Amino acid sequence: MFSKQDDTMSVSLKSLNTFGIQANAEQVIYADNEHQLRTAWQDAVQKKKPAIILGGGSNILLLSDFSGSVILNRLCGITIHETEDAWHLHVGAGENWHGLVKYTLNKGIAGLENMALIPGCVGSAPIQNIGAYGCELQNVCEYVDCLNLVSGARKRLSAQECQFGYRDSVFKHSEMADTAIVAVGISLSKDWRPILNYGDLKQLDAETVTPRQIFDVVCHMRRSKLPDPDITGNAGSFFKNPVVNEQQAKLLLQHHPDAPYYLQPDGSIKLAAGWLIDRCELKGYRYGGAAVHRKQALVLINVGDATGQDVVALARHVRRCVGETFNIWLEPEVRFIGSQGEINSVETIA
Incomplete structure (x- = not known):
């Protein structure tokens, strides 16, 4: 079924992103086959409007209203x-x-x-x-x-x-x-x-x-550590687990021998971002309507009608605290969506 809602900037995206961020788009289109997917995209291009394709909306952060078409990929089978x-x-x-x-x-x-x-x-x-x-x-x-x-x-x-x-x-x-x-x-x-x-x-x-x-x-x-997005808005793990070289890992472990780490096939070391955030005593830290989850510090949550900018400010604070404490600079795993489409998440919170 090919359907759309197209009152200018009046279609809410709140139920279409697991963070539960309130933002609007010019239209939302459900595409059940490849022809519908391509037609919706080309219609936006012809109108010189941005378009973005979403699935479950589970790994995105909406920073503002979207100035074009949100196309929901519903190709099944x-x-x-x-x-x-x-x-x-x-x-x-x-x-x-x-x-x-x-x-x-x-x-x-x-x-x-x-x-x-x-x-x-x-x-x-x-x-x-x-x-x-x-x-x-x-x-x-x-x-x-x-x-x-x-x-x-x-x-x-x-x-x-x-x-x-x-x-x-x-x-x-x-x-x-x-x-x-x-x-x-x-x-x-x-x-x-x-x-x-x-x-x-x-x-x-x-x-x-x-x-x-x-x-x-x-x-x-997962259920014991991670919040249910149907109850508490979130996008799962907000930051990537940082991958560092052997020298960086040794320096960290000299001062923090209890730090979890995972040796990678190429000799690099993956660290636990949640542990780093927790050691900065940031669990429960809140900015506006966004907070660091109390059970799993790797997850940022929507606790009170958070805006995308609330989450950005919180993520920036977390990144700065971890960076200044450990000299390890976290990068978001979540994709940031601005008014015209995806933007660089690292630059946004730097």
């Missing part, structure tokens, strides 16, 4: 092709990610359980290279299908061509500005091996654990 070694899923970009995780488990297909309860749609997963508890999308991604919104050409990018990094991919770069993700290919090996390196998962027995048990533990951990 899941197909499964089974081979001797794996299940190959072709998933529409508009499918809910957690819904996909449950769907695969109900089909007896393992491999996504560590990424349960990550909010948002499947089409957003490659952009951020989403991940949790030792697993990232790049570990299971086979390809990403893209639509050029100008030419209408369809292109399939291999996982290697997606240039996945930590919360990064080619889709964040300017050359992909006129491209929409329409489907994601996921390959889940039948040679399933549990990933139990984080949190309460360490208590599970690798020899007997089932994918469903991992799913249940992951859901419990």
